[in-house]
Amino acid sequence: MTQALPSVSVIIPVYDDYKRLERCLYALEGQTYPNDRYEIIVVDNGTPEERVPDIEETFSNVRAIREETPGSYAARNAGIAAATGDVFAFTDADCLPAWDWLERGVEALERDPEIGLVGGQILLFANNEDEMTLAETWEMLDGFPQEKYVEEYNFGATANVFTRREVVEDVGPFNLEFYSGGDREWGERVAADGWKVVYAAGVRVRHPARRTLGALLRKTLRTTRGDFQRQQQHGNWSPFRRATRFAEACFRLATPVPRAAWILATASGSPATRGRYALVHTLVMATKEWELIKLLCRNHPDG
Structure with a gap:
């Protein structure tokens, strides 16, 4: 059988x-x-x-x-x-x-x-x-x-x-x-x-689950670089897409408070859990967007 x-x-x-x-x-x-x-x-x-x-x-x-x-x-x-x-x-x-x-x-x-x-x-x-x-x-x-x-x-x-x-x-x-x-x-x-x-x-x-912020942020850097590389391989980084994604990343870095407030209002769990989640989410997103900005600048076709 x-x-x-x-x-x-x-x-x-x-x-x-x-x-x-x-x-x-x-x-x-x-x-x-x-x-x-x-x-x-x-x-x-x-x-x-x-x-x-x-x-x-x-x-x-x-x-x-x-x-x-x-x-x-x-x-x-x-x-x-x-x-x-x-x-x-x-x-x-x-x-x-x-x-x-x-x-x-x-x-x-x-x-x-x-x-x-x-x-x-x-x-x-x-x-x-x-x-x-x-x-x-x-x-x-x-x-x-x-x-x-x-x-x-x-x-x-x-x-x-x-x-x-x-x-x-x-x-x-x-x-x-x-x-x-x-x-x-x-x-x-x-x-x-x-x-x-x-x-x-x-x-x-x-x-x-990863226990330390260091391990979590290293994962964020690794996955951001991998996603950028994949998009690059597929030819998805046109000048227009580069410019719009760069502007979006800058905007997200400059406006963390509204995003954190939205998480606090909509996430599940106790107020303490939501607060901890909002804090880490803000750090993860900031790390991701800052790394993307660096990649866009470093890999610019005219650079």
């Missing part, structure tokens, strides 16, 4: 994060999907060798490989190249997949042969929900809007994505030129090739 089920390759990049990876692997060992129908490929992306444990000895179904080219997209591509499965399931080393993650993900993908990408739900959790940091407060409310990513932008964050081998063969692997946002660029290629991109709320992983 299990032979009728597609074989699955779970692909997990990791860089010097083996403590959290072990929790992820324990979650994957207890899956409802038949044990003989999936493999787990862990791709180390440059962790110093003395800090790399022998996970193949500890966990069944795990194959550990190494990719020296830095970046999670290079690691995922190495995992794809090593994979033997019909289905590729992507998650991250710090994620905790639900016990039925593989079963639900394969079911969602197999509902329609035209489905090429399933983006599952990413549930954020804090280290201590009674004493959340400012960064955790923001991430818990706005960290991974996977349904929006799928339905509005045709991609899924690779913390929770399922796809078919034939899809990767059709559209190619992740683009290594991208600093960030390669999951979006790849999803756009999948949709452009005629495959359906769908969201599946029942396909769940838990993901830790």
Whole structure:
């Protein structure tokens, strides 16, 4: 009976994060999907060798490989190249997949042969929900809007994505030129090739919220640069678009108070939670807009 089920390759990049990876692997060992129908490929992306444990000895179904080219997209591509499965399931080393993650993900993908990408739900959790940091407060409310990513932008964050081998063969692997946002660029290629991109709320992983403002703002810088690069690759930065986006960024930087007031009035949660969210949202947006201004100036065609 299990032979009728597609074989699955779970692909997990990791860089010097083996403590959290072990929790992820324990979650994957207890899956409802038949044990003989999936493999787990862990791709180390440059962790110093003395800090790399022998996970193949500890966990069944795990194959550990190494990719020296830095970046999670290079690691995922190495995992794809090593994979033997019909289905590729992507998650991250710090994620905790639900016990039925593989079963639900394969079911969602197999509902329609035209489905090429399933983006599952990413549930954020804090280290201590009674004493959340400012960064955790923001991430818990706005960290991974996977349904929006799928339905509005045709991609899924690779913390929770399922796809078919034939899809990767059709559209190619992740683009290594991208600093960030390669999951979006790849999803756009999948949709452009005629495959359906769908969201599946029942396909769940838990993901830790970033605890510090530094980590949150570094993510903001990374994603802003990746989005700029993607737009640049698509030829979307015409002189008019550059000028209007520059003016918009300047306006947003100059008028933070009305935006914060709007958040305080409309966001959910207690007044204290709304206030914390408004503060962090203002910092995140200011970081994003200031970085975009610098990118627009630095990459000006006449500059």
